[in-house]
Amino acid sequence: MPTPELIPADQQLSWRAITDADLDGWEALLRRMAVEDKPDWIEQRADLEEVLAAKKNNPVLDTILGVDGEGTPRSFGRISANAGSNMVHVFGGVDPAWRRRGIGTAIHEWQVARARKRQADAGIPDGFIRAYVEESNPGHRALLESSGATVVRWFTEMTRDLAEDIPEVDLDPEFEIVAFSDDISESMRLAHNEAFQDHWGSEPRDEESWRFTVTHPEFRPDWSLAVIDKSSGEVAAYEISSYDPESKELVGFIEGYTELLGVRRAWRGRRLAPALLAEAMRRFKADGMEHAGLGVDTENPSGALGLYERMGYTPTRRSMAFEKVLS
Template identity: 65%
Template sequence: MTVPENVQRPGPQTGLIWRPITPEDLDGWYALIRRMAETDKPGWVEDRADLEHILVRPNDHPALDTLLGHDTGGTPRAFGSVSANPGSGRVLGFGGVDPQWRRRGIGTAVYRWQAARARNRLTGKEKGEKVLRSFAEEDNASHVALLHSAGAKVVRYFTEMTRPLQGDLPQVPLPEGMEFVTFHADLSERFRLAHNEAFLDHWGSEPRDPESWKFTVTHPQFRADWSFAVVDKSSGEFAAYQLASFDPETKQIFGYTEGYTELLGVLRNWRGMRLTPAMLSEAMNRFLASGMEHAGLGVDTENPSGALRIYEQLGYVPVSRQITFDLPLVPGNSPS
């Protein structure tokens, strides 16, 4: 498969040699991700499994949708990728530059390529807004400036929060007649359907298909023993759920081990019953029993449900904020 003429890779003026990413690049690509993380301290860092997944996603084409820039010695110094769910006009951009190679125009070149490739992917039949969506850590001034200068607009803020698991933890019981049921594979599809229903009215959310859900619950960092549903004992219905994960490298990056609430949702008919604090209380106890030092999660800062306030009341404090940028994908609207 060849790259369309109007989606050319960056040129030699960047000082790098560009080509699509292949499975043989995984070690070097992951090493680049780690170098970036050590400098940028982002709220979340991709695991090797996440990079492997980029190269096998059924709706994407690695030969067209990925980009790797390496120096003359073969060391990866920059990368980019784009992805989208079937039928969606929202294309997600992911990329970065080695800290030692920044301020040379490489990030701008990668973003221009992402925008061109995202626009090239559109068929005109997609649903919803047609944008290239990118994410930047708020304190990464150069990345934020790049996206602003390219014409992308801020559309949302997400906050990463953490809570030390020391002293007395909040103990919030479930309402009478409800129980926690720990995740296991036989319930996976019910968890997926519960997630899709709970997030139906959440900003920026798109339904998880079986393929993407399988990746979530088989990810190396996923912890089934920390994940559970809240079940109504009389009907057997799912009222809410929480999925949790553990990145073994959080100690190296942030200085503490952390059990992380990856996904949490309450289905519409069960809202207003304090199920969220009950789930987080249960999660904290499970994290602590496994030797974790902190509990962590991410929150949509503008979520109208008041989630940020609930988390603060439970002792979570902000540690970083991520900005979501959208670049409209309309003809002739190329990054500056």
């Protein structure tokens, strides 16, 4: 829990950990923030429930909520880390009506202190925090810069109008594309972990986090695909897709979204990624989507950005990853 010196005394907020009883108020706070900050995605209630239920974190110690005199949540902070990892993700926000009072700074200081304590307790000497910030949110960026955090990576959101012709990508006959099913879910998880083991900032997804991904309300199993090597039956590549029913309001069009796309090293260079993207586009369009969207690590050395551009995707907005060493 926060110590008094971390929280400005004149804020008239009470501070405590987030509980299940706060879900409605927490969700409403995020909605008020979204009106001001205009993100391209808003956490759903399922995401908030997962924060409190995930075994890797302790919500009593790893969350904080600031409520006003009437019990309305006005700010929050939380941290998250995988067991044994030296990377701690930090998340938080302040009600627009309560900004510019030092609350955001106080929450960030609490996050740093809690992350440092958690890493020390785990015996991890080289810990650091990471926060993702949309370029369109200058206040959040200024807060992190003033704390000594620095930008270490840029990411680009991209979209493609499905009214344009969808490329035809020939797949070698030794492969077939199948839709997601429970039977291949675990193979897709392992394929993802292998495909992303050499990607910047990526950590393996355990069974719990993968299960949440493929049971999330926005997950679309009929749009999520795997390339199967017929000779071995192995998953050579995969694509995970989602649909946010608020996409029209948030980004201006109805969009099918590629959350994850990966090709295992032994099968790279076989045009499996473009084949998956093209098939996903066809499925998006058949179900009434206007656009296909995805996000990319702008500096990814695999050439992902160039692939997406060749497939007709164009940039829409950018975000950045900030990091700060905890020592």
